[in-house]
Amino acid sequence: MASIKDVAQKAGVGVGTVSRVLNNSGYVSDETREKIEEAMKNLQYTPNELARNLYHKKSGIIAVLVPTVEIPFFAELVHNIEAELYNEGFKIMLCNTDKAHNAELEYLDMLNRHIVDGVITGVHSLDVEEYKKIKKPIVAFDRYLGEDIPVVAVDHKEGGRLAAEILLKNGCKKIVHFRGSTAVESPYHERHFEFARIMKEQGVECFDYELAWNKFDLEYYKYAVKDLFDRLDEWEFDGIFGTDLVAIECMNEVIRRHKKVPKDVKCVAYDGTYITQIVEPSVTSIVQPTKELAKEAARLICELVNGKTYKNEKVTLGVSVRKGRTTIE
């Protein structure tokens, strides 16, 4: 395999000049640059990227941490983050943190070991204190991790309000409200607070079901819905509010118990990923704009990698309503 010396010799220049062309640093005349590029082509020279990365102290890799890409919301997010970062010249290292207790910590440690240039984290498992120790580029998705770490999230309060208004307009009087775990501090709780506040104000009864922390698989949601019906006993509801998968599973159980959707029971899902559109009836949803969320997270991590710093930065994006056929009005 050709070395940098071979290239220098063939082009009739010094190794330092070839290095300047490879690293795009310092002045090299156009004529010399062309000669070097010609020599590289003739010799089929492939620069050792690891060596170049070492020189630049950059790996060109951003770690992306999510609980699991098996959940459609995280799949959409990861897909869009990867596409955004690809356009900025970065590759992503994917970590599904659900598989191992200490995986999150291990990926954060890769920042220190120069394996990745930055981390975008969408997981809610590690102690905030661990993040505060790390003075490297980190962007948080939907979680507060300290004043140096920018947060990207949607306006969850607005999302909660929109969901409440739809169910009220549809005349719901008794609603099952699936809540995220209160074990972590996250902007997502705002939707639950706002939803509950409005319902209380309007005199609508809510049955709150708090989901377990960091569990996202279908098996768990099936269990939760079964558990819900056991706990409800004779209490009959006419409205459902929860994230896509649990809302769908609850709606299906209603249908299996021979009730009609939307005639007897209305349903509003939160997130609005494609799965709300592959079920019958399609589910009215509060949609998180995953493409724009990914864009903002990618922008922020690129800025941090390039040396910019932030204090208490929070980027908040709007949500939208996509009407399905689980509501009438």
Added chain:
Amino acid sequence: MASIKDVAQKAGVGVGTVSRVLNNSGYVSDETREKIEEAMKNLQYTPNELARNLYHKKSGIIAVLVPTVEIPFFAELVHNIEAELYNEGFKIMLCNTDKAHNAELEYLDMLNRHIVDGVITGVHSLDVEEYKKIKKPIVAFDRYLGEDIPVVAVDHKEGGRLAAEILLKNGCKKIVHFRGSTAVESPYHERHFEFARIMKEQGVECFDYELAWNKFDLEYYKYAVKDLFDRLDEWEFDGIFGTDLVAIECMNEVIRRHKKVPKDVKCVAYDGTYITQIVEPSVTSIVQPTKELAKEAARLICELVNGKTYKNEKVTLGVSVRKGRTTIE
């Protein structure tokens, strides 16, 4: 920040000795090793992993190429591959190739540039000739890429046979059969050949609908189902066979047109990801064992990275049937 020299000085040994400990190469007495580890701890020394990777000519990263993790089958596969490789000490670089025409080629090139140690490819977009040029660790998922590249796939012929038998047992006489694109050479065609062969043998009419190459999003499947109904004209069918998402979309269209599933129309899906279990009725499926497929792909890439070679290696795994409520018998 402490350097390797600082560590050597503090431990009272040479830099070479520290290097041997870091790289776990050559003899170092237990006593000396302890002294060095103690010095590293005291100085909070973090080895520069990039430099170590350069020394070992290993990055510890495997690139995983799929069309997009937004498709549940690929999400399951990626999730499981990542978990398997994590246990073997590898991280994964994820590439969704649907975003850019030349992304696949760029990731293959990273093998040459020592950014990744191996590639597991589950995409069907690049010319086979490109793969033949690369003499590096590559494992193909569901595709023939040359004799040096091991293939992991399920027994698609068996899958086609099982699907055909279920629909026959349910008395179907006119079946819509969604086929994968014939633009690429893949083991998956075997399920279509076997399915069509059995149906012909049994005198059952099939309407074959060939799906576009490398299109996997819901929008496309919605279009395809609409296009199918336009083309069918007055031809009425009583059975559906296709991959999860398109089978579900077709079933939903049947329901929207006021037919009953499974009474009027039966449905069998191929892949059997979780989405076949979140729709009503849940879809009878031929299930690909994504966990085992991931395990085999991970095992093979690790072996190749460690220097093993293969000729015409093909690992074939069995499929299973998961009965849903879209069939009766």
